[in-house]
Amino acid sequence: MGDVSKNEKRYRTGLDVRRSVLGDPHVDRAGDAVTDFDRPFQQLITEAAWGTVWARPGLSKRERSIVTLALLAALGHDEEVAMHVRATANTGASRDDICEAFLHVAIYAGVPAANRAFKIAKEVFAQMDDAHA
Template sequence: MSEDKRLTTGRATRAQVLGEAHVARAEANTTEIDAAFQDFITAGAWGSVWSRPGLSQRDRSLITIALLAALGHDEEVAMHVRASANTGASAEEITEALLHVAVYAGVPAANRAFKIAKKTLGQMAKESGA
């Protein structure tokens, strides 16, 4: 796939997963300092990996949440928990993924991620009026 095609596909996939508003904000905030980085993650992460047919967006979402939690990337955990509304990953499935984090990456990492997930899911419920 050409770089242009990966960028186009990546942008579309990124918008499906994270939401058009998130992608529009990222694009609006891009400067010459991070333009190459934005292209790299759009083409690489979204156009080459997230767009592959081997796993559903739901499965990729759960894997991503678990990996980010294990690595302690709190803002990214929150962003991908929020994205679960678009990928079809349920709160129960997020719980199961974070239990795996506790076993394989440690209780402190899972504890922190559970706090983030609870807060984020609570905010999402308020926003939806649930």
């Protein structure tokens, strides 16, 4: 029983952190789209990524956001890059921070990966700017 309550606590923590980073609308849409097929996956990422890693005290949300963007860009995960660029509105990572992260990507993971990430970020920034205009 100890594991169940620990997992439930980690899930609740993860959901809170996920909402604080990605925003309620995103998390609500993801929750509405869950099926029996992917429910275990959603539980896993909520507990492991958000309830364990993102909830750790060692780095700020801003710092985690920068690291996450660099990793996603290096791996070519375009949809996740876009999502996490949008999330910087909640984490405090600035556009300058994102630029610096993508410059690191260019050197350590390749110019094509960074070029794609810059393109995605510019598109997301334009959408964000239009939404606030």
